[in-house]
Amino acid sequence: MKRSILWFRNDQRLADNAALAAALATSQEVLPVLIMEPRQAAASPYGFSRLGDRRAQFCHEGHVDLDARLRATGSALLVRRGDPASILQELASRWGTRTVHAQRLFAWEEQQQQQAVAAVVDLRLNEANTLLHADDLPFSLERLPHVFTAFRKTVEKDFTVRHAIPEPAHIPTPQDWVDAARSDDSALYTPAPSDPRAVLRFTGGSSAAQERMAHYFGEAEHLGRYKETRNGLLGADYSSKLSPWLATGAVSAREVYHAVKHYEQQHGANESTYWLIFELLWRDFFQFSAAQHGRRIFLRNGLTGKSITATTDARRFAAWCEGRTGQPFIDANLRELLHTGWMSNRGRQNVASYLVHDLGLDWRMGASWFERMLLDYDPCSNWGNWQYVAGVGHDPRVGRRFDPVRQAAMYDADGAFVKLWT
Ligand SMILES: Cc1cc2nc3c(=O)[nH]c(=O)nc-3n(C[C@H](O)[C@H](O)[C@H](O)COP(=O)(O)OP(=O)(O)OC[C@H]3O[C@@H](n4cnc5c(N)ncnc54)[C@H](O)[C@@H]3O)c2cc1C
Known part of the structure; x- marks a missing residue:
């Protein structure tokens, strides 16, 4: 009986899932697992956890939904917590397989993780x-x-x-795996109350x-x-x-x-x-x-390698995080993020520019705060956009500063957004 492990990473779906399609095409039994890594919730260099409660909750809801969808196909999601290489090696040996199918991820830490896993099992990476x-x-x-x-x-x-891959109706998984796959990652976060001012009630999955x-x-x-x-x-x-x-x-x-x-x-x-x-x-x-x-997308001097000067003043940074800078348009956007895990693209550009160009802070502090707070945190989009604003990334023009007073006049002419978050 040919079995393979299907390692879910940032691919909480059954439709258009190339790793799942590869597992189904090459094995008679598929063992779906998702691994919560302590690294994701470790402390950032600035003292706060990299994974805020709202994002943790959104991810948890996604796992619950993925499990429900898998169960509808006859399968189930095993959720484990720990180091992916050790867990996958242990599961592979216990379930009599060496093959692990997974989605390729491009960010640095995820690439390191792929290498560590590939050293202990036969890792088949599929498209990102x-x-x-x-x-x-x-x-x-x-x-x-x-x-x-x-x-x-x-x-x-x-x-x-390319065409999207259809969602399979049936996923063959051994019954003892399905029975054992009772897991709960809800203890990893404190449920945050939803704020009535939020643009949307975002539910994971x-x-x-x-x-x-x-x-x-x-x-x-x-x-x-x-x-x-x-x-x-x-x-x-x-x-x-x-x-x-x-x-x-x-x-x-x-x-x-x-x-x-x-x-x-x-x-x-x-x-x-x-x-x-x-x-x-x-x-x-x-x-x-x-x-x-x-690794260069995380470095202070970015892709350009050019030396930049910036402060790491903790009080200034705390005021920015909590929406207490004294600049109403900036503060309104930062409070929206603090209370909901969401900020518009317009808001992101402005608060990032303010942190870099007006407060003179190290751009990586802002990027780390976004990592913690954003529901949609993605390492490539987040650090790439921050480098862009800080002038150390892909932007051909440097020193691109947004004037928050002008921006507020253009995009919040009647002050309704600032009023909502005051
Ligand atoms: C400083 C800063 C940090 C950011 N951090 C993130 C992040 O961690 N995760 C993230 O997904 N986006 C990030 N963005 C990009 C952008 O702000 C969000 O993708 C967008 O606001 C999401 O809203 P939407 O889904 O309604 O986007 P829409 O306007 O509806 O766009 C559709 C999709 O296109 C993609 N997209 C849009 N703009 C961008 C962009 N500038 N860069 C990359 N992808 C984009 C997103 O996947 C988005 O869902 C960041 C932007 C800035 C300026």
Whole structure:
């Protein structure tokens, strides 16, 4: 009987899951496992845990949903806590297999983890959750263009998005695995109360992701006006809000792309439908950049290697984290993050610029706070965007400072957003 372990990482879904498809194609029995790593919740260099309660809860909800969906196919998710290499080695030996299928991840720590696991089992890595398959790029990852526009123009010349892989109806798993797969990671966080001011009640897992997709793509007025509304600050529908589910892999970038194409067939293509795919290309760009640059996306001098001066003043940083800088527009955005785990893209650009250019703080402090707080934290998108704002990443222009007074006048002209969070 050929068995293989299916190691779920940031791919909380059964549809369009290449690792699952590979496991099913090559084995008669599949053993799904998810491993919570203590590293993810370890203390950052700035003294707080890298994993905040809201993100932990969102991930937990995703695990519960994944388990329920697996059980509907005859399988079940085993959730373990510890070092992936040791756990996978132990499971492989106990269940009589050496093969482990998993999704490839591009960020540095995840790559280190892949190497450690590959040293003890036969690790078969499958495609990452990107819109474009790395093998379809017209250049090798080592030769990724440094500037986003060059990347986009090159890939748009021959734009190939592969089909999404259908969700399997049945996953063969031994009954004793299903019976043993009772696990609970809820103790790893304290449930946070939901804030009535939140733009959306984000629930983890692919079921909620599909609901959000059906809502956002189901009616003409949302996606059809995305380009005009995407700089919004208030309400559920100024942007897709799909990032938390993309970050946990509850939905694939390809599924989002095909949903946009379906929308275009129903309602027609326009600048807005193009723009959502354009944003998914930004996401891809940061994923591929992380693969190319490894540890450098976390270094103070970034990809440019140029020396920057910054302070690590703890009081200034605490005021920024808690939304007490005294700058109303900045504080409103930071309080939204503190109380909900969400901040708009417009808000993120502003608070990041403020931390770097107005407070003179080390950009990595802000990036670490985002890692802790954001529901949609993704190492590639987060550190890549922070480097960009700090002028040590992919931005061809340096010293790009946002003027918060002007920004508030443009994007919160009636002050409703600041009022909501005061
Ligand atoms: C300092 C800073 C830190 C950020 N940290 C993260 C992060 O940790 N995780 C994260 O997913 N995004 C991050 N972003 C990017 C962006 O702010 C969010 O992806 C976006 O606000 C999510 O909202 P949405 O899903 O409604 O996006 P939409 O506007 O609906 O866009 C659709 C999707 O495109 C992708 N996308 C959009 N903009 C970007 C971008 N600039 N970079 C990468 N992908 C993008 C996201 O996956 C998003 O869900 C960061 C931006 C900044 C300026």
